[in-house]
Amino acid sequence: MSDRGQAGHSGPEPVAVRVLKLSDFRSYPSLSLRLDAPLVAFVGPNGAGKTNLLEAVSLLTPGRGLRRAAYGEILRLGGAERWAVSAVLEHGAAETRLGTGWERPAPGGSDQGRIVRVDGADVPSAEALLDHLRILWITPAMDGLFTGPAGDRRRFLDRLVLAVDPEHGRRSREFERLLTSRNRLLEEGAASSWCDAVEAELAGRGVAIALARAETVALLSARIAERSAGSAFPAAGLSLTGEFEPLLAGRSAAEVELAYRRALRDGRERDRAARRTLLGPHRSDLDVVFAEKAVPAALSSTGEQKALLIGLVLAQADLVAATSGMTPILLLDEIAAHLDPNRRAALFARLSALGVQALMTGTDPLLFEHLPEPGLRFRVEDGGAAPIRGA
């Protein structure tokens, strides 16, 4: 973790993007924006490029950004060969320059992945960005989070865990690789002792993943319980479910690891027939209910689900600030659309109270009419963004 954060501050250090520059990024040939406010709204018609701006910021954290797009898709149409995002990040009184970009491989060449730079120097992995900022987001694609497939909720949860525990990314990648290895070995009928070795490593990573998730869920639940009284956003009751979860109860990590190894060993025939590994944290689900009524989130209205999701992410923002020592940056795409005016005002007030920088989008300027000062509104159109005066 960074040298900031635990340096004895009384509260989390405010972190904000002050300057955002794009080149050949989606609809923007080139753009430079000063974001001198904690709350920033981008307003414009559908297809104007508002979400592109949030996506650009979302690439300043490990992963493929809030659209999960292939890097080639991000290139501006019309002959561009490389895209880039750079930002000046302000934390306390200091500034850090962050940059990321990708270049289309030459014909016959291989994709070099995306380049990440901190203060002008290449860093080997995007994970280094987590030393400088944490980013959380809510997008319309997440509207179906509670009703959709378990995989989406697992990915959502893993992003939450990653913001608390930066090791989670590497651990998950190694787990996936070992899982693929095991499936391959079973398919090829490899020697039992070889499977043993892979399963031993697999079990270690798997249990670490499950424990990290359980820890984040427990921390998050505690935050929600603390802050939800009288809030405009309903409290979420969170639990992890799945065949794997009962293994964890009341045992030490070493015992769980051993139990998982045994279960993997005993399940080889079954997994061979299924052509995949049926037991493990890769099959877990995040169960979300309305804490007050114990009603499953999936059974309530779209607006209520949205409010629940917002409440969850606000609690996460609070948790991330406490554990990482930096306020996270929130990207809230089409956030105001499903909220009535009371909840909208409550959201703005909560964001101000958290002291986070939030970048929001919406089609209607009226949605952001009551943005608390100092708020900043931009009109987005034709590959550019201009500040709206006199808010």
Place this chain on the structure above:
Amino acid sequence: MKTSTIGPEIERLIQLLARLPGLGPRSARRAALHLMKRRESLLEPLARATAEAAAAVKVCSVCGNVDTRDPCSVCTDPRRDPATLVVVEDVGDLWALERAGATRGRYHVLGGTLSPLDGIGPDDLSIAPLVARVAAGGIDEVILAVNATVEGQTTAHYITDQLAGTAARVTRLAHGVPVGGELDYLDDGTLAAAMRSRTPF
């Protein structure tokens, strides 16, 4: 530069140089040019040295090291401790340990790591000869000096399993704080590993 502007002999040299680790086509051209400009002082001695090495190089039938004699000079060195066997992934790792003078033991080179995704299995590595060496007796300790990667550790697990029936004690290298390293700069995983494998002072 068009390839047709260079003679085929030079083009062949460039192509071969480009296959060396760390050299791309561009740096291979530069290296070739450098060699040709210093024909007597560099190119010809290099050609002779290459030919001599090609004629003399042998892979040690005991440990898998690369040397000009078989068994290699490490295996035949009487000052070496025959009861300690250090298992490494590649000859490069053996040389690194030798450079550091880190051990008086003898070596066993695996020739890689287990990797189902790359199609490398136990039979592709020198694991059976290792087990046979240890089973023959006289070895008290097998030190697994493999990389701290997923593949390296999986391979270490596998070997530990294979050696379970023998009299030798199996150990692995410590994971943790590098010498001269500052805690502040270590990643969380390394710090946790260092804390777990702490030793009495």
